[in-house]
Amino acid sequence: MAVRTSCTVADNHCKCFEALTEEQTALLEKKQVTVEYNKGEIIAKHGSFASHVIFVCEGLVKVYIEHGKEILILKIISPGNLIGLSSLTEGEDTFQYSAAAYQRSIAKLIDITTFKHLIRENGLFASRVISILGENSNQINNRFFCLTHRQSYGRLANLLLCLSERVFKSEQFELDLTRKELAELAGMSTENVIRILKKFQEDDLIILKGKNIELHNIDAMQRICDLG
Amino acid sequence: MAVRTSCTVADNHCKCFEALTEEQTALLEKKQVTVEYNKGEIIAKHGSFASHVIFVCEGLVKVYIEHGKEILILKIISPGNLIGLSSLTEGEDTFQYSAAAYQRSIAKLIDITTFKHLIRENGLFASRVISILGENSNQINNRFFCLTHRQSYGRLANLLLCLSERVFKSEQFELDLTRKELAELAGMSTENVIRILKKFQEDDLIILKGKNIELHNIDAMQRICDLG
DNA sequence: TAAAAACATTGATCTATATCAATATTATGG
DNA sequence: CCATAATATTGATATAGATCAATGTTTTTA
Numbered sequence: 079m080a081v082r083t084s085c086t087v088a089d090n091h092c093k094c095f096e097a098l099t100e101e102q103t104a105l106l107e108k109k110q111v112t113v114e115y116n117k118g119e120i121i122a123k124h125g126s127f128a129s130h131v132i133f134v135c136e137g138l139v140k141v142y143i144e145h146g147k148e149i150l151i152l153k154i155i156s157p158g159n160l161i162g163l164s165s166l167t168e169g170e171d172t173f174q175y176s177a178a179a180y181q182r183s184i185a186k187l188i189d190i191t192t193f194k195h196l197i198r199e200n201g202l203f204a205s206r207v208i209s210i211l212g213e214n215s216n217q218i219n220n221r222f223f224c225l226t227h228r229q230s231y232g233r234l235a236n237l238l239l240c241l242s243e244r245v246f247k248s249e250q251f252e253l254d255l256t257r258k259e260l261a262e263l264a265g266m267s268t269e270n271v272i273r274i275l276k277k278f279q280e281d282d283l284i285i286l287k288g289k290n291i292e293l294h295n296i297d298a299m300q301r302i303c304d305l306g
Numbered sequence: 307m308a309v310r311t312s313c314t315v316a317d318n319h320c321k322c323f324e325a326l327t328e329e330q331t332a333l334l335e336k337k338q339v340t341v342e343y344n345k346g347e348i349i350a351k352h353g354s355f356a357s358h359v360i361f362v363c364e365g366l367v368k369v370y371i372e373h374g375k376e377i378l379i380l381k382i383i384s385p386g387n388l389i390g391l392s393s394l395t396e397g398e399d400t401f402q403y404s405a406a407a408y409q410r411s412i413a414k415l416i417d418i419t420t421f422k423h424l425i426r427e428n429g430l431f432a433s434r435v436i437s438i439l440g441e442n443s444n445q446i447n448n449r450f451f452c453l454t455h456r457q458s459y460g461r462l463a464n465l466l467l468c469l470s471e472r473v474f475k476s477e478q479f480e481l482d483l484t485r486k487e488l489a490e491l492a493g494m495s496t497e498n499v500i501r502i503l504k505k506f507q508e509d510d511l512i513i514l515k516g517k518n519i520e521l522h523n524i525d526a527m528q529r530i531c532d533l534g
Numbered sequence: 535t536a537a538a539a540a541c542a543t544t545g546a547t548c549t550a551t552a553t554c555a556a557t558a559t560t561a562t563g564g
Numbered sequence: 565c566c567a568t569a570a571t572a573t574t575g576a577t578a579t580a581g582a583t584c585a586a587t588g589t590t591t592t593t594a
Contacts, residue, residue: 143451150451167440168433174444197433204432205396205425211439212395216402218443222450223371223378226493230551257572265454267552272573288560458581485542495582500543516590 085220085236086263087244088141088153090213092133092160094206102196102203109189115179121161122177128165130187134158137183138245140263143175151263152218154180156245161185163211166194181254225265232306233264234274235299238284242293250292313448313464314491315472316369316381318441320361320388322434330424330431337417343407349389350405356393358415362386365411366473368491371403379491380446382408384473389413391439394422409482453493460534461492462502463527466512470521478520 098106110130115121115137122132124144139155152175155161164174197204224236237260242249253260261268278284283299285292293299326334338358343349343365350360352372367383380403383389392402425432452464465488470477481488489496506512511527513520521527 143447145451145455148451148455150447150454152447152450163436164440164443166433167437167444170437170440170444174440175447194433197436198429201426201429201432204429204436205394205422208391208425208432208435208439209395209398211436211443212392212398212402215392215439215443215446216395216398218446218450219371219378219380219403222380222446222453223373223376225450226378226453227373227376256570268571269553269573270551276573484540496541497543497583498581501581504543 085217085224086151086154086240088155088159088214088217089244090159090210090217092158092210094160094203094210097200097202097206098196099200102200106188106192106196109192110186112184112186115183115185117179117181120176120178121183121185122173122175124174124176125172128162128171128173128190130190131163131165131193132161132177133186133188134161135184135186137185138180139177139183139185140180141175141177149262150265153214153221154240154245154263160210162190163207163214165190166197166207180259228303229306230264230266230270231274231277231302232304233266234260234271234278235302235306237264238291238293239296239299239303242296249296250290253289253291313445313452314379314382314468316383316387316442316445317472318387318438318445320386320438322388322431322438325428325430325434326424327428330428334416334420334424337420338414340412340414343411343413345407345409348404348406349411349413350401350403352402352404353400356390356399356401356418358418359391359393359421360389360405361414361416362389363412363414365413366408367405367411367413368408369403369405377490378493381442381449382468382473382491388438390418391435391442393418394425394435408487456531457534458492458494458498459502459505459530460532461494462488462499462506463530463534465492466519466521467524467527467531470524477524478518481517481519 095103095106112135121139122128134155134157136157139161140151141153141155141161142149142151144150155177161177162173164170165172197207224233228236241253242251245251255263257271258268261271264271275284275286279286283293283295283302285294323331323334340363349367350356362383362385364385367389368379369381369383369389370377370379372378383405389405390401392398393400425435452461456464469481470479483491485499486496489499492499503512503514507514511521511523511530513522
């Protein structure tokens with residue numbers, strides 16, 4: 079069984095809003111604001127008051143938990159996905175993780191009280207939200223497995239495949255992430271990322287031109303991802 | 307911030323059933339069966355058809371994902387908790403993880419179609435289920451952080467504290483888990499568990515008598531858990 | 535209760551990967 | 565466009581923890 083599927087990049091259908099009536103949609107529109115974030119800006123802060131859930135419209139966002147200087151990236155969010163659903167939990171009024179923009183991003187901040195109200199009122203909406211939460215869990219569990227059970231080559235191969243497939247949707251892409259950011263995502267040191275990328279290039283698995291990466295042998299990359 | 311909270315042992319309030327009407331409760335009663343499992347028996351199998359969600363009434367259960375021979379324990383479930391909520395996801399009709407009994411356990415298998423029906427019908431029930439899913443996520447994220455960012459001493463300290471606090475609810479307990487099972491839980495080799503337990507004993511942090519473990523200095527253990 | 539199997543312990547190695555240090559390259563602000 | 569900072573690269577070294585191997589102990593089973 080391939081480990082890759084939905085490993086690092088959350089790509090949920092997020093069909094919950096389709097379940098709302100026109101009236102409910104109108105209510106929700108009134109109870110949200112659209113905000114633009116620059117590269118590097120914090121969208122949600124672990125521990126701060128969660129007055130809203132976040133719908134990412136444009137850009138690329140990392141979701142992570144932090145304890146002091148240590149951080150763990152839980153997932154990357156591309157447009158069309160929600161952040162902060164785990165703060166819907168009763169008695170939990172703070173964000174359980176942080177989110178930050180990798181690049182210029184636009185998000186809608188939806189009032190959490192209204193969101194909760196709609197869950198109570200609209201069973202189909204609620205069940206769609208439950209779907210998304212379940213998908214989130216599965217994605218994070220896969221990433222958990224990958225980071226704990228795969229060695230560095232496998233983890234980096236996995237990350238490159240995820241980025242190619244789910245973020246850039248192409249085998250060749252301009253990677254505006256630093257080596258340090260790649261390292262953080264793959265759970266290893268920056269130097270190790272560099273050495274492994276070099277090795278992948280020597281083995282004709284990728285073609286590196288500065289920030290541009292082309293996956294040259296997806297099958298072999300997939301094998302590294304699955305086995306190592 | 308302490309990493310321990312809800313790290314390995316899921317201990318959700320699981321108040322969702324209180325939200326049901328008498329009628330709905332009666333319906334659910336009819337649509338469930340009670341099953342007893344012996345030590346080691348599989349309660350749910352990753353990839354198999356998820357026709358039900360599982361409510362643990364008695365015993366101790368591990369929830370884990372497996373790829374071939376490799377396994378990753380996501381959490382330990384004590385009585386009063388649900389397993390399989392992530393299979394409520396639309397279009398997902400298989401278990402996304404396995405569950406097995408550590409000891410003789412009793413569980414109720416609740417028909418998933420009825421469960422889904424109640425979510426649609428009863429908004430409060432739905433929101434309680436969402437609460438549980440959110441708590442589950444937070445617990446697994448904490449465990450994810452612990453296993454990836456803490457060294458072996460910290461991970462084992464964390465595990466002992468979790469077991470003491472949440473499973474046995476005592477500083478002294480009869481541990482009917484093998485060293486291999488502890489190793490699996492703390493994400494390390496069996497030999498390493500043995501060596502670290504020995505070190506803990508030498509440092510007067512624990513008192514080991516066969517299977518009986520007494521945490522002798524909780525504060526120091528907590529410090530190891532937080533720092534290492 | 536004897537034999538077999540499972541589990542626990544100890545010591546000796548091996549290795550993946552982090553860390554450290556030095557240098558090269560690229561980006562950025564005045 | 566230069567200066568300075570940030571990032572990337574390379575090599576050398578250190579180490580946590582796995583793996584291997586051998587032995588002792590407990591549990592199960594026949």
